Amino acid sequence: MRIVVVSAGLGVPSSTRLLGDRLAATTAAAAGTTGPAPADVRVIELRDLAVEIAHHLTNGFPGRTLAEAQRAVTQADGLIVVTPVFSASYSGLFKSFFDVLDKDALAGKPVLIAATGGTARHSLVLDHALRPLFSFLRAVVLPTGVYAASEDWGAQGLDARIARAAGELAALALALPAGRPAGAAGGHGTGAHAGAGDEEELTVVPFEEQLAALRPTG
Template sequence: MSTRQALRLAVISAGLSVPSSTRLLADRLTEAVRAELTEAGREVEVRVVEVRDIAVDIAKNFASGFPSPDLSDAIETVTSADGLIAVTPVFTASYSGLFKSFFDVIDNDALTGKPVLTGATGGTARHSLALEYALRPLFAYLRAVVVPTAVYAASGDWGGKGDPLTDTLPTRINRAGRELADLLRTLPGGGTRADDDTDVVPFTEQLATLRPE
């Protein structure tokens, strides 16, 4: 008899301030994914990596070639997870240098096939395309599986004043959360013990779950 393990969800927040709108968006996305999986009867274990807290460790790793225990733990959190939520502030029309540096110390093959939901925050909606021309290519290079909906939150998106353009943030968060949850539910062996006899789901069928009906 097989025993289902909890799905492991890693959350990367590259915000620099406390509190941080980047962390707020990461938390909202996490709750959306958790709600979808809970409704489907799946347990989720969430581990959050605040990249700000290991910034010095990342810099020392570049100089020495050896990760500190805290950095090793953060890398293990990401590479061993069933799925990943990665959120960065946008600086100068792209992801932050700290966000990129963290993924630079992870092996290029470590995220192969891993479902990823990307998000970003910024002061103006003009930076929203950074998700498509910066973050999506980054994770495509790492051969991760990026869900279709990427979520950008500008300063004006928080609060809601009846504007049909800015008041869509909760809708986008829920849609992205559903897409990542759909992939996690259909992972071959995801969240199950190694002796489980679960049939392998072809990758094309996994992607089909994300298509609108």
């Protein structure tokens, strides 16, 4: 199972990257208890791609590093996205990266949304900004999002939210065909699109039903 973390943290060290790492490690651990093989985790730091993203927005062509990141996101079995809060929403760098993805790259893909901020008052960013964005991109947004304010680090409640969200991501990513979430297509800028022989019928199954099918019976 391939898990990709997209972190929009700007500082070094970054609390946004730290949250992404903890979510990824917990997801990998959850997948390892039920999956056939250990999860492969890759982290994409958007601050390292800022110049290429800006160039792509102006000329329409991704640089080599950005194109590789786009392919990794498109081919992932599950995605963890983490942004710091700016002006009560996601950062411009975070939004710009998803603006330059192929329009079908996230279709049917499980996405765990997360954010960091200085105060708990910004926790609504998950439902007011991140969830609508990834729903528009036709991703399968997990029911549990994770927000970490400055006072949450080291608090017991954060660990519980991380464990719950990671368990949901591991369960759904393992339930979908490896590397081929329903409706996914080739990455932007590569010219890869599904041909006539590659078409798949998209069946929409409510998330709760998918989780219920994975729970032990009896």
